[in-house]
Amino acid sequence: MRAQVVIIGGGPSGLLLSQLLLRRGIDTVVLERKTRDYVLGRIRAGVLETGMVSLMRKAGIADRMDREGIIHESTVLSFDDQEFSINFTEHTGTHVMIYGQTEVTRDLYDAREAAGGRIIYNVENVVINDADTDKPFVTFDVGGATQQIDCDFVAGCDGFHGVSRRTIPHGVRREYEKVYPFGWLGILSETPPVNDELIYANSARGFALCSMRNANLSRYYVQCQLEDTPDDWSDQRFWDELRSRIPEKYADTLITGPSIEKSIAPLRSFVTEPMRWGRLFLCGDAAHIVPPTGAKGLNTAASDVHYLYHGLMQYYEEADPEGIDRYSERALARVWKAERFSWWMTTLLHRFPDQTAFDLKIQRADLEFLRANREAQSVLAQNYVGLPY
Ligand SMILES: Cc1cc2nc3c(=O)[nH]c(=O)nc-3n(C[C@H](O)[C@H](O)[C@H](O)COP(=O)(O)OP(=O)(O)OC[C@H]3O[C@@H](n4cnc5c(N)ncnc54)[C@H](O)[C@@H]3O)c2cc1C
Numbered sequence: 001m002r003a004q005v006v007i008i009g010g011g012p013s014g015l016l017l018s019q020l021l022l023r024r025g026i027d028t029v030v031l032e033r034k035t036r037d038y039v040l041g042r043i044r045a046g047v048l049e050t051g052m053v054s055l056m057r058k059a060g061i062a063d064r065m066d067r068e069g070i071i072h073e074s075t076v077l078s079f080d081d082q083e084f085s086i087n088f089t090e091h092t093g094t095h096v097m098i099y100g101q102t103e104v105t106r107d108l109y110d111a112r113e114a115a116g117g118r119i120i121y122n123v124e125n126v127v128i129n130d131a132d133t134d135k136p137f138v139t140f141d142v143g144g145a146t147q148q149i150d151c152d153f154v155a156g157c158d159g160f161h162g163v164s165r166r167t168i169p170h171g172v173r174r175e176y177e178k179v180y181p182f183g184w185l186g187i188l189s190e191t192p193p194v195n196d197e198l199i200y201a202n203s204a205r206g207f208a209l210c211s212m213r214n215a216n217l218s219r220y221y222v223q224c225q226l227e228d229t230p231d232d233w234s235d236q237r238f239w240d241e242l243r244s245r246i247p248e249k250y251a252d253t254l255i256t257g258p259s260i261e262k263s264i265a266p267l268r269s270f271v272t273e274p275m276r277w278g279r280l281f282l283c284g285d286a287a288h289i290v291p292p293t294g295a296k297g298l299n300t301a302a303s304d305v306h307y308l309y310h311g312l313m314q315y316y317e318e319a320d321p322e323g324i325d326r327y328s329e330r331a332l333a334r335v336w337k338a339e340r341f342s343w344w345m346t347t348l349l350h351r352f353p354d355q356t357a358f359d360l361k362i363q364r365a366d367l368e369f370l371r372a373n374r375e376a377q378s379v380l381a382q383n384y385v386g387l388p389y
Contacts, residue, residue, distance in 0.1 A: 024317070
């Protein structure tokens with residue numbers, strides 16, 4: 001087999017990149033370790049930045065998002081029983097879109113399949129060969145046979161545990177990491193959201209987030225211990241804990257129901273540099289992870305896709321390598337700002353096991369400043385809706 005670009009990973013980064021390239025006549029093959037249903041079963045991000053929304057439109061897959069997505073012009077932050085709202089539109093002229101990662105991925109799979117794009121599922125033992133030469137190739141096993149695809153470029157969109165990042169030699173790769181001493185327990189329930197806006201809650205019992213997917217599907221999270229498992233958390237225990245962490249007016253009106261999904265995610269900040277090695281480019285979670293507090297994971301993956309897509313277009317349509325040569329530098333400049341914002345939101349809103357009385361006072365002062373200061377709110381709003389590409 002041959003393709004201009006082999007894309008490893010059929011998550012949102014890989015699918016979006018392949019769909020954008022397909023529309024410019026650039027031929028790709030996507031290699032996915034799992035099945036389509038498995039990928040669609042992963043409940044993850046739900047807040048789309050303006051840039052991600054524009055990319056979905058550019059990729060020709062925005063019809064359902066534009067019909068069913070919910071525009072959010074503001075968000076609520078609370079501490080103890082106090083709350084304030086930050087209006088994104090007032091500060092930035094734009095907003096975010098509530099539309100689940102599962103739906104984004106479903107739309108991308110449907111579009112790829114309708115256009116006859118090549119996706120190979122259930123691949124194993126993917127190896128990226130000769131990425132530091134002009135003739136890279138990828139080998140993998142599928143259905144008991146080994147296959148090879150020759151290509152011009154490889155896009156490593158295979159998430160944090162994939163092979164792409166590890167293909168870059170140790171001597172070239174630099175990694176930066178911060179692991180947080182807690183996780184997020186998330187549940188999905190077929191109940192109306194407690195509020196029209198998201199609620200980010202800092203409480204003495206720890207962080208909570210009230211989020212949503214649609215008018216009858218809510219996504220709620222509470223900060224939990226790293227060693228907890230979903231079995232430790234009955235639905236009743238979850239709802240009681242959530243109620244204790246949000247302002248009384250929301251706790252009193254919260255509608256509860258059985259969870260239809262319950263999972264725990266550890267929180268981590270991670271960046272690898274560079275994001276390019278020869279003809280291999282890393283995209284999305286393969287190169288960086290953020291704690292989900294700022295809703296930046298999927299959105300930062302999308303900004304990588306934007307830079308790589310433009311670089312590849314410039315290469316194929318204008319025979320100009322400038323865009324691919326500067327891919328790593330451009331992507332990382334934005335990645336680090338998303339890392340900073342996600343780290344700051346996490347620090348502002350969570351309880352840390354080693355927090356002293358002094359640390360708590362500083363956190364409180366930070367929240368009070370944010371509540372009272374228009375410029376501070378504007379900084380949060382700019383970062384939340386997404387910095388420009
Ligand atoms: C539990 C959880 C909750 C999250 N919540 C949020 C949130 O609220 N907001 C937010 O913005 N972000 C959130 N994120 C982050 C967001 O989901 C990711 O940033 C996003 O999925 C990145 O997309 P990706 O395509 O780069 O990677 P992934 O979605 O990880 O996709 C990578 C794909 O590559 C495949 N793959 C892996 N290894 C191989 C291999 N060797 N060969 C072939 N295929 C391979 C995987 O099966 C997968 O389908 C969350 C993440 C998790 C884990």
